[in-house]
Amino acid sequence: MKLKKKIINGIEVIYIPVKKYKHMMLAINFFSEADAQTFNERNMVLDLLENHNYKFKTSDQLNLHLDMLYGARLKSFVFNKGDLMANNFNLKFVNKKYLNDEENLIESAFLFLKDLIYNPKTYRQLLTQKATDEVVQEAYELLQTLSQDKASKAYFHYMKSISNQEKNTLIFPNKEYLKQITNHSITKVYQSLIQKDLMKIYVIGDIDELELDKVIEDTFSDRKDSISIDHISLSHDYNPRETPQEIIEYDDVSISRIFLGYRLPITNNKRDLEIMILLNIIIGGYSQSKLFTVIREKMQLVYYIYSMYDHNNSLLTINFELAPKDENKAIEGVKEIISDVRIGRITKEEIALAKNYLIKYYKSSADSLSGLLQLNILSDMDKEDGFVLEDKINSIMTISKEELTEVANRLFLDTVFRFIKKDDVDE
Amino acid sequence: MNKKQVLIDETLYYEKLDNGLEVYLHPKNGFVDFHATLQVQIGGNALSYQYGNEFFNLPAGTAHFLEHVYFENDGVNLSDEFSQYNADINASTSREVTKYYFSAQENFDMILNRFLEHFSSVCISEKTIEKERNIIEKEILMYDDNLYTQVNERLLKQMYKDERIWVDIAGTVKNVGEIDKLILDRTVNHFYQPNNMILVLTGPFDPETIMNLIKHSPFNTMKSNQYSPQINHLQDGKSKRHIYEINEKQNVNYLMVGVKLDLSIFEHLEVSQKRLVIIMFFEYFFSESSENYKQLKEDNLINYMYGTHIKIMDDYAYFSISSESNKPKVLKNRLIDMFKHLGLIEKKIFIASIRSRVGHFIGYFDSAYSINYSLTDFIKKRIDISSYINNVENISMKDVELTKKSIQMNEIYSVIYARN
Known part of the structure; x- marks a missing residue:
């Protein structure tokens, strides 16, 4: 297996060719530096994009579209390595050679992710208040549920007690910052994600490189002015305690x-x-x-x-x-x-x-x-x-x-x- | 050995041995992991059963107890031994079956042979029984304060008087105390016989070689008894359909609503089709993509803990919905009302659902683990894997809509555990 790295329309693209799988996976990652102030928004924006899209008006329309792509599976999540944080949009879809269908699933998969990421519902150039209220409400519900499930509550409180107010605060949601979230603050994080974060595309599976090059070129416009992530520490600082x-x-x-x-x-x-x-x-x-x-x-x-x-x-x-x-x-x-x-x-x-x-x-x-x-x-x-x-x-x-x-x-x-x-x- | 083409490049091999053991082999060349599952038809529901003309009772948790002690034989612990071969071995007990499984990356032939040798004759010692009894008691305590588990068990208790459907798979500390060597040995004799087990193997092997190995293993000398244990469930529920209880120590209100399904109307369908039409029907009306879900969410009656569950057995079936809610009584009435007013299915959603199932099925073959897990599950449910895609594509919208008639409106139950 030999990786292929290239730049298409200013976006770093990495192909991981492996022939034995019947599915392919496509991951679009946005890299940035972890920040306690925007940690909640970074996590929430993924959920918001899935449920408040301009093209897929409701989550059932979005799921219907995924079902039509032969049960394509969407996962979006945040992960970090030290202070380097990634917002990941991940789509798994069946390789068309196993289907009696003429549809170009690769093109459809890329278009779907593009719509998901770049086409949210907005009002006066802001993500909507309704969408913001919903994701904030869900975060509060998550905290309430955690307090009911004793095993989760114990773990959550342990992590809070050990985190000592560190940089990326370790856990989501962070109750202390929840009240500060507005559609302005979440829009700011979203804008930063799509405009400034370092964007990379990874594709794994039985790949036709030329076909993929063209699809990516046709799907995404030129990306300029992305941040550099070279300075971001890949380990995480913490405040040592003198006694346990x-x-x-x-x-x-x-x-x-x-x-x-x-x-x-x-x-x-x-x-x-x-x-x-x-x-x-x-x-x-x-x-x-x-x-x-x-x-x-x-x-x-x-x-x-x-x-x-x-x-x-x-x-x-x-x-x-x-x-x-x-x-x-x-x-x-x-x-x-x-x-x-x-x-x-x-x-x-x-x-x-x-x-x-x-x-x-x-x-x-x-x-x-x-x-x-x-x-x-x-x-x-x-x-x-x-x-x-x-x-x-x-x-x-x-x-x-x-x-x-x-x-x-x-x-x-x-x-x-x-x-x-x-x-x-x-x- | 029988051979079935499952996909264009996937083949399943099958043979029933003379002693009754069913063996399924699915080669996955090009992958590194081997997976093996021995599934025994005994689970948490084995509280009472018919064996020949006799009836037997068991303490709750017996199948689970056996699962705990069955890795030890004559002072040898199979888990310790397998770790020397860099193989992971584990087991699990569900309501209907017990599974013993291992994964390895090398020396598969030798490890499989040892696995089969072990399961061909296990002598359960008193020492092992006492050690595992102690550990199981600790396991039982772990789930005591889980609200979902409590409400789910309470709902099923109301829906079915037959405790085999709802009793805790691990039993209670008291049940576990009642289990002794005599009970375990007799249960092994009745249930752990080749015609009550299946063996499923996946990985980069040659099927002929592996089948040959199995036929020459000590397992092949095991004999099946004249009888197989039979468990038939009773359908009756309790007369009290709706429970409302207050527990001030809870932080949330929790509701679960369940409805029984009449399976007799699906007799014209193949097993996988029967299961799928029921699943597709309830997904359409109650999944997180459904119109009903949207309504409930907009009215602030549910939160993201909302979930649905479908159980389809040979002799009983039910569907349940659960959620935390600020207005659990209102939610209960809304859900019951929704059951009574289910509309028609949209064609485009039906087509998408069929396509989705085809895609997911193909995905099972992307790892030796997932095909082993899915194949074992399919066999347990008596679904023919080789005709699965064909059967899915031949389901009609009418078949799916038929599920509406299976909902027994006079068999709707609910449990609310409220915080105040």
């Missing part, structure tokens, strides 16, 4: 939900990142991890326990649910595992199994249409020439026990968050 905070939140729950948040001061050092990803697998990333085999299988304290490494926020989260009486025992057990890792108590077998697991994960991701697309987009954000599976495998295979121990020693406990029933505090 312990937060207890009470609710009407039948089980205790515990989060331990460890921070890792690494910048955009790819080697450190790779090591941390492997270390996370060893600690709690799968069924043979230390957390699972000790806290669940040996101590039998929990039904599930896992760790998750979030590079964008330099955060390793360990989460589990359990009976209130076992809280302290489990927390101590987790801390002991982290201490063990720090002093190099990781066996050769644990490292080998975790490496195999991670390599299997990358091979599987690179074997799926959407996985391969996302790996290539992330690689492009890293200013690489595309995702190369062999390079990734080689890099993982060379990680040593010493490197794992060294990174583990840089982990420090930031937050212990307990979401529990009032009567069941374990003294």
Whole structure:
């Protein structure tokens, strides 16, 4: 697989040719620098565009159009790598060679996305008040729903407590800023997105390059004055805490939900990142991890326990649910595992199994249409020439026990968050 | 071995072994992942069943308990063993079936053989039973404070007296305490027999080689019993159709409305067509693209938690709608009114819906995982995958509109859990 990069009408275009899939995917990304002030709007504008379009007057008209494109799937979402943020519009559609139909689905797919992005309902050159009110209302409803679902509420509050008012605020929606949203503020973000953000188009599948070149050239007009994203940091700054905070939140729950948040001061050092990803697998990333085999299988304290490494926020989260009486025992057990890792108590077998697991994960991701697309987009954000599976495998295979121990020693406990029933505090 | 062309470049191989096991092989050359699923016809609904001329009762959660203990045999844990081969293995229990599955990228023949060997003879130890009982009790507690789960179970309790339709798949802590080795061994004997299982394999393999391997595995020496367990559901509901309860600890009001469907009117249709016409009908009238949804949204009666659910079994079927709402009583009455006044289906939407299903079906073949998952599901529902596109394209608007007649207006139920 060899990537093709080119500029068409001032837009960077990346083709990822793979023949084995029956679908194609088209992603239009708008890159900008993360900003806490406009974080809500950045997330909301996607939903607004889907539901308040000039051509597709209602969401049912939009869905009807997608159905007519043989069930094309639209996904729009925001993601970030450090402070580099992407608003992504993603369309998956069937390759026409599997259909008894003459319609040019590629052209239709591009036209659809163009209409979706560039043709919203407006009034006096502003996105409408009605559309704004709706997306703001939905954000409030989301917050209300989160407060009802105890598992989500616990996670949401844990993330808020650890985020410490950082730059991109980590989570959407941010209640503090919701009141400030107007159709003027959301229009400003939208205008910035379509006019200033760096726009890139990615296409993956069984590609006819010449056909695509022409469709893109005919669909999008010349793009000028896009921002440069070269200066944007691909790691995320955070405010380190001097001593760990312990937060207890009470609710009407039948089980205790515990989060331990460890921070890792690494910048955009790819080697450190790779090591941390492997270390996370060893600690709690799968069924043979230390957390699972000790806290669940040996101590039998929990039904599930896992760790998750979030590079964008330099955060390793360990989460589990359990009976209130076992809280302290489990927390101590987790801390002991982290201490063990720090002093190099990781066996050769644990490292080998975790490496195999991670390599299997990358091979599987690179074997799926959407996985391969996302790996290539992330690689492009890293200013690489595309995702190369062999390079990734080689890099993982060379990680040593010493490197794992060294990174583990840089982990420090930031937050212990307990979401529990009032009567069941374990003294 | 039988062979069916599913798409222009996709072929399904099938054979029923002498011991009754049905084997489905779908090669996916050019992909790296192998996926295997062994599906056993036992799920959360196995509370009481007929076996030959006898009737048996089981504590709720027995099928799920078996799923937990079935990876251990004679002190060997299959999950630990498979991790040495870099294979992921897992299992799940639904209301009707239990699935054991693994994925691997190398040594597939050897791993499959080990998988089949394991499932050909499992000895469940007391030690494993006690260990898993402890873990399952913790699992049950996890869902205790989920409002959706509570309302859904309550609605089904009103709609069907037959607890096999609604009882929690994992059972209660009390049920789990009642399950012992005797019960588990007898349940294995009745349900875990080859003619009550299917095996579905997908990945970059040669089907002849794999079929040969299966025929020479210990699994092929397993025998099926004279009888297969039978579960027939009862249809009756409770006389109280509408429930309204207040719980001040809730932050939101939650409503669920359910209606039973009469399946007898679809007898002229093929299985996949029957399912699809019902699904297409309710999508047309109640999906987030529907006119009804738009109305409810405009009137501020629902929020984005709005959702619909369709259950179509051989002997019962229902449709339900749920949402948080500021006016749950008004919403309930509006939904019931909507059931009574369903109009006609627009042709352009019907055509789009058919096209959409064709596209999604083709998409199943884009990974070994998705085709394994979909194929297993199709087989469970007795849908012929090789004629799926043809059957979809031959559905008429009249067939879809027929669903209106299947709605049993005297069998509408609702549950509201309100915050004040």
